[in-house]
Amino acid sequence: MYLAMRAEVAAALRDALSGLGYPTDDVGIERPPEEFDAALASSVAFRLAGEAGAPPPQVAGELADAVDAGDCRYVDRVETAGPYLNFYPSDAYFADTVEAAQDGAYGHLDDRETSVVVEHTSANPTGPVHVGRARNPIIGDALANLLDYAGYDVDRHYYVNDAGRQMAVFTWAYERFDESDLPEPERDRAEYDLVRSYRKGNAYLEEADEAAVAEAEAEIEAIMQGLEAGDDETYERVGEVVDQVLGGMRECLERLPAEFDEFVKETRFMHNGDTDDVVKRLKGLDESVYEEDAWQLDLSEFGIEKQFVFLRSDGTSLYTTRDIAHHEWKFEQYDRAITVIGEDHQLTFDQLRYALKLLGHDTEKLDQVFYSWVNLPGGEGMSTREGTGIDLDDLLDEAIDRAREEVESRMGDRIRNDELTDEDIERIARQVGVGAVRYDIVSKQPTKAITFEWERALDFEAQSAPYVQYVHARAAGILGEAEVDPATLGDADAAALSHQTERDLLREIARFPAVIEEAAEELHPHIVATYTRDFADAFNAFYRECPVVDAPDEETQRARLALVVAAKTTIANALNILGVAAPESM
RNA sequence: GGGCACGUAGCUCAGCUUGGAUAGAGCGUCGGACUUCUAAUCCGACGGUCGUGGGUUCAAAUCCCACCGUGCCCGCCA
Numbered sequence: 001m002y003l004a005m006r007a008e009v010a011a012a013l014r015d016a017l018s019g020l021g022y023p024t025d026d027v028g029i030e031r032p033p034e035e036f037d038a039a040l041a042s043s044v045a046f047r048l049a050g051e052a053g054a055p056p057p058q059v060a061g062e063l064a065d066a067v068d069a070g071d072c073r074y075v076d077r078v079e080t081a082g083p084y085l086n087f088y089p090s091d092a093y094f095a096d097t098v099e100a101a102q103d104g105a106y107g108h109l110d111d112r113e114t115s116v117v118v119e120h121t122s123a124n125p126t127g128p129v130h131v132g133r134a135r136n137p138i139i140g141d142a143l144a145n146l147l148d149y150a151g152y153d154v155d156r157h158y159y160v161n162d163a164g165r166q167m168a169v170f171t172w173a174y175e176r177f178d179e180s181d182l183p184e185p186e187r188d189r190a191e192y193d194l195v196r197s198y199r200k201g202n203a204y205l206e207e208a209d210e211a212a213v214a215e216a217e218a219e220i221e222a223i224m225q226g227l228e229a230g231d232d233e234t235y236e237r238v239g240e241v242v243d244q245v246l247g248g249m250r251e252c253l254e255r256l257p258a259e260f261d262e263f264v265k266e267t268r269f270m271h272n273g274d275t276d277d278v279v280k281r282l283k284g285l286d287e288s289v290y291e292e293d294a295w296q297l298d299l300s301e302f303g304i305e306k307q308f309v310f311l312r313s314d315g316t317s318l319y320t321t322r323d324i325a326h327h328e329w330k331f332e333q334y335d336r337a338i339t340v341i342g343e344d345h346q347l348t349f350d351q352l353r354y355a356l357k358l359l360g361h362d363t364e365k366l367d368q369v370f371y372s373w374v375n376l377p378g379g380e381g382m383s384t385r386e387g388t389g390i391d392l393d394d395l396l397d398e399a400i401d402r403a404r405e406e407v408e409s410r411m412g413d414r415i416r417n418d419e420l421t422d423e424d425i426e427r428i429a430r431q432v433g434v435g436a437v438r439y440d441i442v443s444k445q446p447t448k449a450i451t452f453e454w455e456r457a458l459d460f461e462a463q464s465a466p467y468v469q470y471v472h473a474r475a476a477g478i479l480g481e482a483e484v485d486p487a488t489l490g491d492a493d494a495a496a497l498s499h500q501t502e503r504d505l506l507r508e509i510a511r512f513p514a515v516i517e518e519a520a521e522e523l524h525p526h527i528v529a530t531y532t533r534d535f536a537d538a539f540n541a542f543y544r545e546c547p548v549v550d551a552p553d554e555e556t557q558r559a560r561l562a563l564v565v566a567a568k569t570t571i572a573n574a575l576n577i578l579g580v581a582a583p584e585s586m
Numbered sequence: 587g588g589g590c591a592c593g594u595a596g597c598u599c600a601g602c603u604u605g606g607a608u609a610g611a612g613c614g615u616c617g618g619a620c621u622u623c624u625a626a627u628c629c630g631a632c633g634g635u636c637g638u639g640g641g642u643u644c645a646a647a648u649c650c651c652a653c654c655g656u657g658c659c660c661g662c663c664a
Contacts, residue, residue, distance in 0.1 A: 026604090028604095028606085030604095030606080032607080033607060033608095034610095035607090036607090041607085043605095043606050043607085046606060046644075046645075047606095049644075050644080056606095056644085081607075082607070083606080083607085084606085084607060124664065161664060163664095164663070164664050165663060165664075166663080166664065167664095292662080293662085294662050295662095296662090303589085304589085305588075305589085305660090306589095306660060309661090309662050310662095311662085312662040313662060314662080316662085318662070318663085318664090319663075319664050320664090342658085343590075343591065343657085343658055343659080344658055344659060344664095345659090345664085346589085346590055346591085346658075346659065347589080347590085347659055347660065348659090348664085350589095350590095370590090370591080372591070372592080372657065372658070373657080373658070375657085406626075407626095410624095410625095410626070432626085443599085443600090444598090444599070444600090445592090445599090445600090447591055447592065448591090448592065448593095448599085449591090449592070449656080449657050449658085456597095456598070456613095459598090459612095459613080460626060461612075461613065461626075462611085462612050462613080462626085462627090463598085463599080463600095463611070463612040463613080464612090464626090466626050467612090467626070467627085469626085470624080470626055470627070471627095473624070473626090474623075474624065474627085475623095477623060477624055478623045478624095479623095480623090481623050482623080522603075526600085527600095529600095530599095530600055530601090530611095533600085533611075533612085534611090537611090540627060540628065541628085543623080543627080543628090544627080544628055544629090547622085547623065548623055549623045550622085550623070564623090585624080586624085586626075
């Protein structure tokens with residue numbers, strides 16, 4: 001209703017402006033401060049003051065008189081507050097909001113008939129997913145959910161870097177070392193098992209004597225050449241390592257849960273000849289130069305002084321070259337391609353973008369969401385190769401353990417005697433623990449640097465997942481207590497919802513689709529998280545002030561029940577976008 | 587040195603793209619509210635030169651410039 005009302009207000013303002021002979025290009029619609037019950041406001045009077053030769057409040061008054069809200073379904077009245085115009089919602093606004101939000105699909109915007117691929121995580125299959133990388137699947141999954149709600153046709157891809165030097169090193173090390181050379185694995189799963197070889201191999205390359213290293217390097221080089229040449233046996237050897245490690249990492253990511261429609265392997269674009277084709281076309285560009293035996297692209301026209309090497313002097317391709325072939329493949333199938341990627345890839349991504357542009361592609365279709373790295377206290381980084389960093393599995397385990405302790409410690413002073421079973425406790429611990437980790441990460445702007453600290457990541461207090469989840473559980477509790485079939489609330493009268501906190505909650509519910517629209521437009525899932533906090537505040541105020549089960553009369557009770565259903569649906573869907581579970585009880 | 591990002595209360599963060607109503611939350615501190623639809627909640631108090639300095643504007647946390655601090659990148663790695 002918010003979006004519809006905004007359209008009505010904009011149209012009514014434009015009519016009024018043009019009627020008075022003012023420009024209509026900027027109607028200055030914004031959200032009024034909390035103390036006003038208006039749903040929308042306009043500051044347009046400020047900008048007209050000069051032209052009108054009158055102070056803003058006077059212009060506002062003139063405009064308020066000129067605005068005709070008669071045809072507006074959702075605008076009840078216009079009032080001035082100094083230089084501002086405030087637009088108050090009508091009864092129909094509230095009635096339609098309650099009705100719309102009781103539908104489980106509330107928040108889904110109209111189908112845009114636009115396909116979009118969200119590539120995220122794409123962590124190299126070298127070992128366990130650590131917390132430094134965890135920001136990627138959490139942001140990526142929320143972004144994909146968000147775009148889905150916003151009406152896009154979304155696919156989620158994980159691009160598997162199975163062709164680089166790292167994988168050649170890994171494959172060599174996997175074949176080179178025996179179990180007896182390796183320490184105990186930290187966890188009983190494939191990636192923890194295999195990463196031991198990878199770490200051992202890297203240490204060996206640094207520490208072994210020159211001749212031994214040269215021998216190893218020759219084997220690694222042979223693997224890389226085999227991949228480049230499309231040699232089947234080499235593919236099989238590398239694939240054996242990649243598939244095992246990736247399988248384990250996938251299990252870890254599913255705990256979040258983050259799932260993918262497709263795992264796209266980099267080697268695919270070497271094997272099918274696409275990379276060779278890209279190289280051929282890049283060589284033909286005016287910007288292409290052959291220097292020091294390597295083919296490079298001069299991107300100085302885009303402000304990048306560093307030349308982009310796309311073919312090594314030994315004739316092998318580079319990561320970004322293969323990524324160009326990968327993106328051409330994406331462009332063939334999707335209208336938009338969005339990549340969630342670490343800020344350390346900023347330059348690489350620019351090179352990719354401009355190379356694609358030079359090859360004649362519309363790079364407007366390409367978007368990226370950068371996030372900055374998560375570091376350990378003391379500024380230490382996390383590295384799979386060196387084995388430093390906190391494994392995501394450990395973080396999730398710890399979060400669930402702490403959540404379980406929390407649930408159990410609260411058992412004693414629960415007022416409500418609803419007999420939580422052991423399964424309930426386990427379910428709540430998982431929902432709250434994992435939810436807290438996700439919420440902590442998704443609620444912040446991705447560009448801000450994060451230092452990982454256990455206490456902070458596992459804080460269950462306000463402004464965390466449990467705070468919002470609790471609202472959902474409270475709503476579920478009321479509906480359970482009322483023993484009313486939500487489906488029978490169709491005739492509930494929203495006019496009975498006249499309390500200030502009821503109106504405030506309704507306004508929050510009404511805003512949800514606009515929040516989705518804005519967050520999707522800007523590719524900022526954290527806007528949804530901010531919304532859930534405001535929403536929770538509004539719900540808690542309503543909860544405090546307005547008894548539902550013991551409402552003063554039946555009409556009020558039914559209206560409030562309908563409001564609770566609407567609120568529950570809204571918060572469930574908002575949490576769903578963030579990838580945070582919405583518990584029925586906790 | 588160059589490029590990109592970030593800098594808002596003691597701490598963690600919204601707000602900045604599209605300038606506008608006394609700059610908002612949470613944590614912490616202090617003081618209140620559970621025989622009540624779940625107190626993982628709520629109410630109140632305290633707390634801010636919006637990094638610094640200029641500029642644009644009727645109006646700047648928001649836009650522009652310079653500087654300072656922090657992170658990331660500047661490889662024929664990914």
